[in-house]
Amino acid sequence: MEGGSSIMKRIAGRDHPQILTDAQGTSMNADKRSLTTIIDAQSGQLDHPVKSNINQENEKQTTSTSLLDKVSSVLSPLTSNNDVSPTLTSVNGYRLGDVSHCLNISGYPVVSDGILFEKQQTFNRSKIVERAVHACGSGAFGYFEVTRDVSSLCKADFLSKIGKITPVMVRFSTTTYGREFPDSARNPRGIAMKFYTDEGNYDILSVNFPVFFVRDPTQGPDVIRSQQRNPNNFRANCSATFDFMSLVPESMLANTWFWSDHGTPVGWRHMDAYPCHTFKWINSQNQYVYIRYKFSCLAGIKNFSDAEATRMCGEDPDYAKRDLWQHLDNGDTCEFTCQIQMMNESESKKVPDFDPFDATKIWPEDRYPFMEFGRLVLDRNPENYHRDVEQVAFSPGSLVPGIEPGPDALLLFRCFLYRDAQLYRLGVNFHQIPVNCPFMTRQYHPLVRDGRIRCDANGGVESNIYPNSFTQPPRARPDLTCNEIPQPLQGYLARKSHSRHENELPIDTEYAQARQFYLNGLNSDERAHLHYNIARAFRSVTRLDIKLRFLVACYKVHPEYAHGILKLYDEITFDQVEQAARKIQDKHTVDRTNCYEPYDLNQS
Known part of the structure; x- marks a missing residue:
């Protein structure tokens, strides 16, 4: 050495x-x-x-x-002042008072938030070449077809008439681990869709859960890292997974999906896709409705049990990739029904029990029914994995006229961060890679120039400044400013939560939807599997206080949730969980007003 x-x-x-x-x-x-x-x-x-x-x-x-x-800061912090308590800082030494919320105005994050950009941009560059998330996956080509006239709701050209066909590329993936992660292991699945429309490429990014784990973009890297390997020994890190889940109250619905058998779907073909976020559909009169998408698999939902998934990881680590490839190679198709839920502006302000712009909450189907508007059909395998799948780039910021993001801080920041991640991974000219090229668009004249591996005309003899009087390139069109409808904003610039769940709604609204899913979304066998999956994973959690805190969060969802786990796990008794839950009966497991400090759940 x-x-x-x-x-x-x-x-x-x-x-x-x-x-x-x-x-x-x-x-x-x-x-x-x-x-x-x-x-x-x-x-x-x-x-x-x-x-x-x-x-x-x-x-x-x-x-x-x-x-x-x-x-390497192993022995002691850089400060030698023992009178000052250790404080988290930016890389420049700026002391941080809040590390759980972005700087925002009424839920709209601002580009002046250097702390948020520092955290996300560092995370985007934390791996070399390989995707920072969704690294392990495969893809297919196909088409989208309009099956219902929605032109009165949305002016996007690819939705303009029944029967209109748009080419698509879809990439399926696991989420938090690297390229060699087995397809069937417990993990959220990503389903990213690229629509090659007449007005440019439109990307929809989804997962196989209807909700996400966090609502603020500042916690985005943390939720991913909590499900990645231990930075000390590079082993799977269940302690970090349960620790984070127990400290983020809004995550309980996503946590329940994660630990249920939905966390181990049977390949790519047997799961639904949910973008989780709220978008705007805008019509030709600039009237808009808020919508949420759902893509329902026609093959039907099928999930592995934990034991089946574990066995498949060993017998066929590439099961999902192989299954989709062989299915399409045999001449079959993989089809999804495309649906939306709708809510107008006035309705969005009157929802009594959840925030409709919160990615950790669903829109209940009985109150906001789904309406079919199209079908997505995959019918062709890629010719070359690296060219067509590894180099494909997606971003929720790739939009077309008639579709805009809703007032969701996580979605709005994802519009930036995904593109930034692709710039790092593929370079500024990734749009020239064939699979990313908007080849169906009626007009194409990018404003950007130069950069690594620029291989088109690069603007030719045109001036590279706008406006200019030297050449006459295509100009911006004032009539297209209506592509983005004006959005009035009212609020204060502050580093605090924008969600109604943290500002006005009762504490129990963080758990109510998880309760409904636990009681009505899972049958008795599925609940038994949920209990078993958590109890089994508890064996790998090193600290008892983390397990107790997570069980208290489960108790807040429903007492039987915690009780079912404890029937299979005996280090903690149900009485201990019940007493701890009563101790913080009107609180979460953490004090959100004090930097997510966990409450003391000891029985003393």
């Missing part, structure tokens, strides 16, 4: 790093200096005003090992 001095020797570029000279030629002991100072000495910038304060620490610790530990 290479020692600390050898590492410093390579970094400093000297044969004898123990005796170095600063910019003025003064000898210095390398073991008493930070690596930052060593590097600065080589560039003649020893007096740079921004210096590491590591070399101001106790000089008694002079070994190379202690120095390297300090550099």
